[in-house]
Amino acid sequence: DVKVTQSSRYLVKRTGEKVFLECVQDMDHENMFWYRQDPGLGLRLIYFSYDVKMKEKGDIPEGYSVSREKKERFSLILESASTNQTSMYLCASSSTGLANEKLFFGSGTQLSVL
C-alpha cells in the first residue's frame, strides 16, 4: 500500500515562528499536494507539485511556500506563522500526473499557532 507520512501529528508554534511541515511518500508518485482543513470549510488546496522543483499555487497560497527538492518529499513552509494558520494540514500524493488518479493522504498535522 502507498504510504504518505507526515512528520508530526500535533505541532504547537508561536506567532512569528518559521514552521516546516514535512511529507514523504514511498510510491514514486509524481504529484504531491498540501491541503488545509477547517471545520465547515472542507479541504482547501494550498499548493501542489507535479515534479521535482515544480510547484503551482492552489486556492489559498498566501502565507505559505513549498519546497520539493526530491521526488518523495514535499515540504510546506510557514514563513511567519500567524494564529489564522491554526488548522489541520493534510498532505497527499498521486501518480502519473493525470487528474483522475486517486489521491493518497497522510494522517495530517494539527498545527496550533499561539
Next chain:
Amino acid sequence: GQQVMQIPQYQHVQEGEDFTTYCNSSTTLSNIQWYKQRPGGHPVFLIQLVKSGEVKKQKRLTFQFGEAKKNSSLHITATQTTDVGTYFCHPGSGTYKYIFGTGTRLKVLA
C-alpha cells in the same frame, strides 16, 4: 476560491435509515471521485466514476454520475454506525482540478 458544492452540509440519521449526499458542478466533469473521512482520520478513496449515467455499487453504497456529467450522488442504504464520517466528492480534472467538494458530514444515531 473555486468550490464544488455538496448538499447537505450535515445529516443526522437513525441507524437503519438511508442517506444521500449530492455533488453539483456548474461545468461538465470528465470524472468524479468520492472519498470518506472518518472522525479523526484522513480522507480515503472510495470510488471513481467516469461515464455519463454511470452507476457503481459497493455493498450498501451506490454511486451515480449524472447524464450531463455535472452532478453525482452517493446513497447509503440502511446506514450503520460505521458509516459515520464526512464524504467528499472530488472532480478529477478541468476547472476543479484537485479541488474537493465542501463535504457532507454524516452522523448515525444508534
